[in-house]
Amino acid sequence: MANYSIKDLEHLSGIKAHTLRIWEQRYNLINPKRTETNIRFYDQDDLKLILNVSLLKDNGIKISKIAEMTREQLNEAIINISDNSTNFADQIYALTLCMIDLDEQRFEKIINSNTLKHGFERTMMNLVIPFLSKIGVMWLTDAINPAQEHFISHLVRQKIMVAIDGQQTNVDSSAKKYMLFLPEGELHELILLFANYLIKSRGGRVIYLGQTLPIDDLKMAHEIYEPEYLITVLTGKPLNSTPTEYIEELSNLFPDSEILVSGRQVVGQDLQLPDNVTSLASLNDLITFVEENSTITTP
Secondary structure, eight states, rough: OOOOOHHHHHHHOOOOHHEEEHHHHHHOOOOEEETTTEEEOOOHHHHHHHHHHEEEEHTTTTTHHHHHHHHHHHHHHHHHHHHOOOOHHHHHHHHHHHHHHOOOOHHHHHHHHHHHHHHHHHHHHIHHHHHHHHHHHHTTOSOOHHHHHHHHHHHHHHHHHHHTTTTTOOOOOOOOOEEEEETOOOOOOHHHHHHHHHHHHHOOEEEEEEEEOOOOHHHHHHHHHOOEEEEEEOOOOOOTOOOHHHHHHHHHOOOSSEEEEESTTTTTTTOOTTTTTOOOSSSHHHEEEEHHOOOSOOO
């Protein structure tokens, strides 16, 4: 089980370390453990408690009242907020707790209720994608283990696949063609998979080639499909090359296609991109690009 410093708790909950220390002393809210060398640390139960406290506090409940709650009362209050709140920030906290507890039933309820209220696309853009970004931070700080990350990724992937399966298939034959793929060795496909949904919902024709695609296989598919646009996401470094080298290789291999790239290795990295390569900083940038190049009116 992961261990956290008080700075980790601050970073993950948004509550200042100074405030957490005051709550420890005044309300005995959490009790730090100590290593054999007398270094203070907190465990996953402490993280979950602080996330709960943060959510309740953001919804107007005083810390003095929270400190008096039993664990059962605390859980009941959290469920009540997540069931009734229309605030996406509250829902992100609730999903985080679902991940920590591996609670699939609760996850399904939150996603399904938001989809009914807001529609699938808005739920993804305002709830699920920010939640995945938070998971990324927690992963980098060892706040979650691989099982928890895989659990959530699998559930989100299921939701996107169901939404894609429900899309209309009678696409205009004159619509622009997109080919979506990830570099060889790249496995993080949720953003690319949702991009598939976004493009199809705006009338684009999509070939989805998925994870870890060797460059020779990409060349073969490109020759057959002849897409106007290639889209890829570089979360990690491409196999056997730098991001710049990989992008230049794509540019040279496919000079007649416009190549759209995104991901941590691209966005904010100040890369010098070839003329036929465009960086997408966000999914909103992708939506704008697709709508500007669409042959149909956005529904």
